[in-house]
Amino acid sequence: MNTGLYEKLFEEGCIRQETLDNIREKKRNQLFSLHWELKSLLYLGVMLLSTGLGILIYKNIDTIGHQIILAFIAAVCIGCFFYCYRRKKPFSKEKVNSPDSLFDYLLLLACLSFLIFIGYLQFQYGVFGNNYGLATFIPMLMLFYVAYDFDHLGILSMAITNLGVWLGISVNPMTLLSNIAESDGRTFILTGLFLGLFLVLVAFLTERFHIKKHFHFTYLHFGTHVTFIALLFGYFEDSKNEFSILWIILLLVFTWYIYNNAIRHKSFYFLLLCTIYSYIAISALVIHFLVKGNDMGVVYLGFFYFIISAIAFIKVLVHLNKKVKSL
Amino acid sequence: MIIYNKEWLNSTSIQHEAAIAFAQGDIDTEEHNNIKKKYPVGFYSPNIFMRAGIFLLTLVILSFSIGLLSLFLYDFKIIDSFYYLLFLGVVTYVALEFMVIVKHHYQSGADDALMWVSAGLLLFAYIFMMDSISLSKKIQQEELFISGFIFLLSAYFTARFADILIAITCMLSFAAFIFYGWMEIGFYALQTLPFLMMVLSGAIYYAADLLLQRRMYPFYNNCISAIKMISLLLLYLSGNYFIVRELGASLSDAALEEGQYIPFAWFFWLWTFIIPLLYIGFGLKKKDVVLLRGGFILVAVAAFTFRNYYHILPTELVLVLVGIALIGIAWFTMKYLKSPRNGFTAAEIADGHILDKIQVESLIVGETLSSQPVGTDSHRMGGGNFGGGGSSGSF
Numbered sequence: 001m002n003t004g005l006y007e008k009l010f011e012e013g014c015i016r017q018e019t020l021d022n023i024r025e026k027k028r029n030q031l032f033s034l035h036w037e038l039k040s041l042l043y044l045g046v047m048l049l050s051t052g053l054g055i056l057i058y059k060n061i062d063t064i065g066h067q068i069i070l071a072f073i074a075a076v077c078i079g080c081f082f083y084c085y086r087r088k089k090p091f092s093k094e095k096v097n098s099p100d101s102l103f104d105y106l107l108l109l110a111c112l113s114f115l116i117f118i119g120y121l122q123f124q125y126g127v128f129g130n131n132y133g134l135a136t137f138i139p140m141l142m143l144f145y146v147a148y149d150f151d152h153l154g155i156l157s158m159a160i161t162n163l164g165v166w167l168g169i170s171v172n173p174m175t176l177l178s179n180i181a182e183s184d185g186r187t188f189i190l191t192g193l194f195l196g197l198f199l200v201l202v203a204f205l206t207e208r209f210h211i212k213k214h215f216h217f218t219y220l221h222f223g224t225h226v227t228f229i230a231l232l233f234g235y236f237e238d239s240k241n242e243f244s245i246l247w248i249i250l251l252l253v254f255t256w257y258i259y260n261n262a263i264r265h266k267s268f269y270f271l272l273l274c275t276i277y278s279y280i281a282i283s284a285l286v287i288h289f290l291v292k293g294n295d296m297g298v299v300y301l302g303f304f305y306f307i308i309s310a311i312a313f314i315k316v317l318v319h320l321n322k323k324v325k326s327l
Numbered sequence: 328m329i330i331y332n333k334e335w336l337n338s339t340s341i342q343h344e345a346a347i348a349f350a351q352g353d354i355d356t357e358e359h360n361n362i363k364k365k366y367p368v369g370f371y372s373p374n375i376f377m378r379a380g381i382f383l384l385t386l387v388i389l390s391f392s393i394g395l396l397s398l399f400l401y402d403f404k405i406i407d408s409f410y411y412l413l414f415l416g417v418v419t420y421v422a423l424e425f426m427v428i429v430k431h432h433y434q435s436g437a438d439d440a441l442m443w444v445s446a447g448l449l450l451f452a453y454i455f456m457m458d459s460i461s462l463s464k465k466i467q468q469e470e471l472f473i474s475g476f477i478f479l480l481s482a483y484f485t486a487r488f489a490d491i492l493i494a495i496t497c498m499l500s501f502a503a504f505i506f507y508g509w510m511e512i513g514f515y516a517l518q519t520l521p522f523l524m525m526v527l528s529g530a531i532y533y534a535a536d537l538l539l540q541r542r543m544y545p546f547y548n549n550c551i552s553a554i555k556m557i558s559l560l561l562l563y564l565s566g567n568y569f570i571v572r573e574l575g576a577s578l579s580d581a582a583l584e585e586g587q588y589i590p591f592a593w594f595f596w597l598w599t600f601i602i603p604l605l606y607i608g609f610g611l612k613k614k615d616v617v618l619l620r621g622g623f624i625l626v627a628v629a630a631f632t633f634r635n636y637y638h639i640l641p642t643e644l645v646l647v648l649v650g651i652a653l654i655g656i657a658w659f660t661m662k663y664l665k666s667p668r669n670g671f672t673a674a675e676i677a678d679g680h681i682l683d684k685i686q687v688e689s690l691i692v693g694e695t696l697s698s699q700p701v702g703t704d705s706h707r708m709g710g711g712n713f714g715g716g717g718s719s720g721s722f
Binding site for chain 2: 019056102314
């Protein structure tokens, strides 16, 4: 930024005298922000520390150092929680801004070390016995509590992930894909569908009852991906049956809901998701019909389909983008 | 030379500045609208999601179109020759010029895709041509010719479209060209190579810096900054102990034994450690973000280089200690800069996309810190997170 530009703009009558003076004044005392550098250092530090602790436990699990390691992790966890608890603002249903990024990352470290602690207890002493569900359920509850009480989006993401773990599936789109590919399908797909719709419902309720409205995006993000992927794989699983078209219809209904929701929130991201997933679904359907014929003509048709549909897809995207902008 | 409407390019940069100033509260809505009206932009350049989407879709369209064409022409036996690739490259390039001149696309994804595809096709046409002409030449010379061609091609594309990634390609291919050229003709080539690369990247950095300061080519500013950044990286890497040792060994076919030293080892070790610190120091002194961030990254590279040769502590202990140290450094710096000092602040300076950044940040945290494989029955302590997977696992 140079003041020369603003002087020119001032001469052209675009900005007022006082604005120009303000900008000049600001330039003279320009501050250099180390915000993102410091934040990255913190993030890296938390990552390395928690990874290192994890490996440390993994390697020393058979030696005498149990109690010492356990005590160290507990100390990190309690220390961080204590620090955050002292500085935290009271709970509110609205967004509570965190005091600073140090708070955010120490809270993250506290939660991570808590998870390691629980995992260690279960592994070494079997405190939960054979109730494996309980061993994931308790950390999940804890994470949700922390996410809401301390108002932390990152921990909310972790809590949602843990909810998936508790149900036996992963909610991260990429991992979910390989998960479904490996497993036998049916139960996975139904669980995924249930979880995805549940998350979308939570997103809806979050907004309806004004409880932490800014959590809406995170819930909807995970919910949308999981639901779409579950629906698509439901279709692929049943693609030999006649009723598989039901999956596609369900998917289009869901698309319609997300579409309206996205328009209401002016969110281009969700519009993009809608178009991508429904494009995949429709293409799958088209290929399904094309494959039934098997001469060279079908191959040409397939090529034509992809060229034309991709052009149409771009047109739709451009149209939606304009629509969101004009809202 | 540049293909875009220069007035619009100028307006784009002014509007960009104005948007930042508006987000920081320096100008009000009315002034912002004045500026927008005064400097209209006719380009089609949508947001980043759109750009990515259009990029991918254009790739789909291109590959299926080329596939369809090849299918039609399959019987004519012309698709094996390099003329066919050349023809495709030229057609794609014409389409690119059409999109930019007639449809006014500017960083829209469509032009990016066409640019890379046409450059790639032309390059492959060249490589095929070389293969068919000279089957007997030495391999090293082939690399020399290819890097030279990439340099010429990307220099043209950079001049025409001012794309950042292509500018970086251009600079790297130039460095590669010099590298292979020196290997052919140089005096004690292998020993002098690191020093040559140091001088070269230093010179590029200096030239780019000069160009930026004199504002000689305002439309290429982004490209020049990118080149500046990459040349800093190259400058470091050309003296990094690991690179010098391993690359030198692989080029001279003389495998170095473990613990065997290379000539001037002390110099390269010094270079490995001093340069990152110098970058950070100069970054702070000149308040240059590129130097500063580059320095931070290179400290990590230096640490990895050291660890590759000397194992003093087990990995996990290093992780824990470094983690604690990093958190500590960040903590003290934040405390120290609680109120701004010497023109530095730990607070965020608004630039309009904070909300997006926070959302993205939360997702990164979610992805990297809690993505655990589920459903396998090994215990998952390794990733720094208790994944559980209890429903099917056994502890």
